[in-house]
Amino acid sequence: MSGPFDLQDEAAYAAWRARKLAARPRRLEELAVTVDDPRDPGEAALEAVRAACARANLALVRFPRPLGKDELRDFAARLGLCRLDHNPCADEDAVTSLRVREDGPHRGYIPYSDRPLSWHTDGYYNAPERRVRAFVLHCVRPAAEGGESLVLDHELAYIDLRDADPALVEALMAPDAMTIPPNEAPEAARAARTGPVFWVDPVSGRLQLRYTARGRNIVWKADAWVQAAVERLRTLPERRPDWVLRHRLAPGETLVANNVLHARTGFRDGPGGGRLLYRARYHDAVAAPRGAKEDRKRAVAQ
């Protein structure tokens, strides 16, 4: 492997790092794309979403109204997001309704409560063949108060660690860096999951992150470098508040993300239905911009 995520390839890293930091969005608004007709978004809007995701692993898509689950899934499919991840709490069609729920298998899970949700990537407890590479988070109804989304591009997290010491990155790329103990709850039973925190997807060459700031039910490798790296990740949003993009989703607004680091502030529901978001997780990443592919083809042809 060579390229920006190869610890031996200093030149590729330096070039990629410079490009990445120069293109860093200062506000989420820079990644916003308006779609007038959800059923016919048009190639220009789709390309703008792909370009935003190529730049920052994130786009904010504005629809004129909240979508139905089928419409949301159809839109995602146009971005190359086709292989949905099923989880035990998802509704039958694998698009999850996130709202305060106190019944059944949702009880006790923070995503289904009004409490703050700490920094994580989605599906960090999934088996390797079910890695989550992208998620879509669509607002049907915001909370009466709070419920802000916070996002931080995981490629920036990589830069933070590698600049501090490449050994920190190396430690988190170890295949036994992070273990999620088995879940014995019958409705969500799974075996222990051991794997890396950072890794490079062998097919796409993309950098992936598997992480949660939760202290409970995570076993970090008993290694000084892993421990130091995890501490750096934990403090990253405080150390680099300028890297955190914050937004309270309005009805019809949607985050499309290549599974970046994200968190949620606590909220309060008022009368009128309460906060409702649809979330879909995918084994695919958002497709690369078509323009980039054409450029590559031209470069090869020359």
Ligand SMILES: [Fe+2]
């Ligand atoms: Fe999440």
